[in-house]
Amino acid sequence: MANTDVIVTEKITKVYAGNGVPVEALRGVDLTIQQGEFTALVGPSGSGKTTLLNIISGLDAPTDGKVWLSGKLLSGMSGNELSDFRRDNIGFIFQAYNLIPVLTVEENVEYIMLLQRVSKAERHRRVAAMLEEVGLAGFADRNPPQLSGGQQQRVAIARAMVSEPAIILADEPTANLDSRTGADLLDMMSHLNVQTNMIFVFSTHDPMVMERATRLITLKDGQVESDETKG
Amino acid sequence: MMTLKIAFRNIFRQKRRTILTALAMIVGFTLSSIFIGWSDGAYSDIIAMFTQNRIGHIQVHRGDYLDKPSIYKTMDDYESIGETIGSVKGVEAWTPRVYSAGLGSVGEKSTAVQIIGIDVEREVQATRFDKKIIDGRKIAAQPAHEAVLGKGLARNLSAMVGDEIVIVSQGADGSIANDLYKIVGIAESGDDIADRMACYLHIADAQELLVLEGRSHEVVVIVSNINRVLKITEAIETSLNDSTLDVAPWQVVAKDFYRAMQADQQGDAIGRIIIMLIVAIGVLNTVLMSVLERTSEYGVLKAVGTKPGQIFWLVICEVLIIAVGSIVVGAVLGTAANHLLSIYGITMPQEFTYGGIKFQTMYAEVNARSLIIPAITVILSAGLVSIFPALKAARILPARAMRAH
Structure with missing residues (x-):
C-alpha cells in the first residue's frame, strides 16, 4: 500500500438477504484511490455503486473483504470508533441533501466541528469562510426548508468540507438538481478538489459528473468492469 | 449543548x-x-x-398496660411525669387518665360502662373535651361527684342531664366500689363505639371510687407537629429515663387502625x-x-x-x-x-x-x-x-x- 493510497478495498463482497433470496450486490471489488483523485463510480442501477460507497465509508459492513481508509482497517472498529473516524475523515454529500431541518444553515455546517470540539471562534471563522466559498454568505440564519434544492446541496457541500476531511463521498449529488445548478455545483467541487487536494468519490449516472471526473470506475453486476484514468 | x-x-x-x-x-x-x-x-x-379527640399523639403507661390493661398498673407520680413530659420540646399539652370497667345504672336500666377519670382542665387543653359536650355542661374543675355520659351510653340508659347514675365497680384494694354521680352533660366524641360506654368522671372522683389516690393509668400527650411524633416520643423516653414506663406513639397505641x-x-x-x-x-x-x-x-x-x-x-x-x-x-x-x-x-x-x-x-x-x-x-x-x-x-x-x- 503506497503512502498516497487513501482508499483501499480488497475483495469486497456484499450479499443482501432480500426476501429470503440472497442478492449479491458486490462481488470481490478491489480498488485503490489516491490522494486528490476526483473519481466517479458509474454503472447502471443495481450495479453496486451506492453499496460500495456505503462500505467505503463504514456506513455498511461488507459480507467479506477488507477496507482501509487512510491506512486504517475499518472492519476492526467499534461503533463509536467508526463514528469518530467518519467524523474526522469523511465528508458526505447525499442525493437528498439530508440536512438537519431544525438547525439553521450555520448550525448545520457547524455541527461536525461541534462533535470534534473545535473552539467557538474557530468554528465561526471556518463556517463563515465555507459559506462564502459555496456562495451562501447571506444565508447563515435560514433553515433548510427555506432554501432551494441547489442551495441546500451547497450547504451539504459546506458541511462535508468544513472539517477538512481527507475524503468526500457524494451519492448522486446532482440527481435532484436542474442541470444548470448541477453544473455550478460540480464546478465548485472540482475547484475545491484542486484547491484542497481532497479525494472526491461520486456515485452517479450524471454525464456532467463523468465529464469532470479524473477517473471513471464502471461497475456492473457488482464487479469493476472498467477503471479509466483521464489524462 | x-x-x-x-x-x-x-x-x-x-x-x-x-x-x-x-x-x-x-x-x-x-x-x-x-x-x-x-x-x-x-x-x-x-x-x-x-x-386529638381520643387517644392523643403519644401515651405513657406503666409497663405493658397497653397490651394487658389492669387497674393495678398505675403511675404513682403522674404529676411529676407530666411535668417532665411538658418540658420536652414539641409537647403542646398532657393530661392524665384513670380507667376502669363498671356497671352503670340510671333508674331501672343498667349497662356496662367504661369509667374514665379525667383532669377536666387538662383534658380541655389536650383533647378539647368541652367541644364534645352536646348537651349540658362539662364536669366541674373541682371534684363534685359529677358525670358526663357518652351519647350512646346515655341513650342506652335513657339518661338525661340532671339524672343520677350509680356506678358499681371494684376498687384497687379489692373492695366493692360504688357511688352516685349527677349527670351534668352528654358527650359525643365522634367515636360511636367509645361513646356507647364512656362515663367521664373527675379524676379525683374516679381515684376515690377505685381507691387509686394520686395514681393514674395513662398520660396522654398532644404534640404541636404530628409529623414529629416519633422524634418527640424518643425525647420523652429520654427525659423520663424510666424503664418501667412505656412511651408509645399513636401508631403503636392504635396499631390495628x-x-x-x-x-x-x-x-x-x-x-x-x-x-x-x-x-x-x-x-x-x-x-x-x-x-x-x-x-x-x-x-x-x-x-x-x-x-x-x-x-x-x-x-x-x-x-x-x-x-x-x-x-x-x-x-x-x-x-x-x-x-x-x-x-x-x-x-x-x-x-x-x-x-x-x-x-x-x-x-x-x-x-x-x-x-x-x-x-x-x-x-x-x-x-x-x-x-x-x-x-x-x-x-x-x-x-x-x-x-x-
Whole structure:
C-alpha cells in the first residue's frame, strides 16, 4: 500500500438477504484511490455503486473483504470508533441533501466541528469562510426548508468540507438538481478538489459528473468492469 | 449543548404530537397529584380526629398496660411525669387518665360502662373535651361527684342531664366500689363505639371510687407537629429515663387502625401506578412514532459522526424536556385543585365511619408529596419508556436508515 493510497478495498463482497433470496450486490471489488483523485463510480442501477460507497465509508459492513481508509482497517472498529473516524475523515454529500431541518444553515455546517470540539471562534471563522466559498454568505440564519434544492446541496457541500476531511463521498449529488445548478455545483467541487487536494468519490449516472471526473470506475453486476484514468 | 438544541427544536416540529404527549403527562401528573393530596388530606383528618379527640399523639403507661390493661398498673407520680413530659420540646399539652370497667345504672336500666377519670382542665387543653359536650355542661374543675355520659351510653340508659347514675365497680384494694354521680352533660366524641360506654368522671372522683389516690393509668400527650411524633416520643423516653414506663406513639397505641390505614394507602399507590401506566403507554406510542418518522435523520446524524450514545440522549432529552414542561403545568393544576379541595372539600351524601370515627366532608391537602411523587413518577415512566425507542434510534444502521428516506 503506497503512502498516497487513501482508499483501499480488497475483495469486497456484499450479499443482501432480500426476501429470503440472497442478492449479491458486490462481488470481490478491489480498488485503490489516491490522494486528490476526483473519481466517479458509474454503472447502471443495481450495479453496486451506492453499496460500495456505503462500505467505503463504514456506513455498511461488507459480507467479506477488507477496507482501509487512510491506512486504517475499518472492519476492526467499534461503533463509536467508526463514528469518530467518519467524523474526522469523511465528508458526505447525499442525493437528498439530508440536512438537519431544525438547525439553521450555520448550525448545520457547524455541527461536525461541534462533535470534534473545535473552539467557538474557530468554528465561526471556518463556517463563515465555507459559506462564502459555496456562495451562501447571506444565508447563515435560514433553515433548510427555506432554501432551494441547489442551495441546500451547497450547504451539504459546506458541511462535508468544513472539517477538512481527507475524503468526500457524494451519492448522486446532482440527481435532484436542474442541470444548470448541477453544473455550478460540480464546478465548485472540482475547484475545491484542486484547491484542497481532497479525494472526491461520486456515485452517479450524471454525464456532467463523468465529464469532470479524473477517473471513471464502471461497475456492473457488482464487479469493476472498467477503471479509466483521464489524462 | 447541540443535542439539547436539536431536542428542543424537534419538540416543536410536530406540535400536535408534542401536545398529545404533554397532555398525557399533564393529565397523569394532575390526577396523581390530586389522588395523593386527597388521600393525604383525608388521612390527616382521620388521624387528627382519631388522635386529638381520643387517644392523643403519644401515651405513657406503666409497663405493658397497653397490651394487658389492669387497674393495678398505675403511675404513682403522674404529676411529676407530666411535668417532665411538658418540658420536652414539641409537647403542646398532657393530661392524665384513670380507667376502669363498671356497671352503670340510671333508674331501672343498667349497662356496662367504661369509667374514665379525667383532669377536666387538662383534658380541655389536650383533647378539647368541652367541644364534645352536646348537651349540658362539662364536669366541674373541682371534684363534685359529677358525670358526663357518652351519647350512646346515655341513650342506652335513657339518661338525661340532671339524672343520677350509680356506678358499681371494684376498687384497687379489692373492695366493692360504688357511688352516685349527677349527670351534668352528654358527650359525643365522634367515636360511636367509645361513646356507647364512656362515663367521664373527675379524676379525683374516679381515684376515690377505685381507691387509686394520686395514681393514674395513662398520660396522654398532644404534640404541636404530628409529623414529629416519633422524634418527640424518643425525647420523652429520654427525659423520663424510666424503664418501667412505656412511651408509645399513636401508631403503636392504635396499631390495628394504623395498619388498616397503611393497607388503604398501598391500595391508593396501585391506583397511581395504573394512571402512570396509561401515561407511559401513551408516551411510548408517540415517541416510537417520532423515532420511526425520523429514522433517516438519525441515519444522517450517525453518518456524519454522531455517536450512538449521543443519539440515545437526543431521544431521551426530547421526552424529558416535554416531561419537565408537563410537570410544571401539572404542578400548577394539581396544586390549584388540591388548594380548592382543601378549602371547600367534598361532602359525601351520607356520613361514613373510619376507625369508629364519623366523617362526612373530606378535604384535600397541599403538600410536597403531592408534587414530588407525581414528578418522579412522570420523569421515571417517561424516561423508562423512552429507553426502547432511544436504543432503537441509537442502533440504527446509517446506510439502511437513509434508504428509508
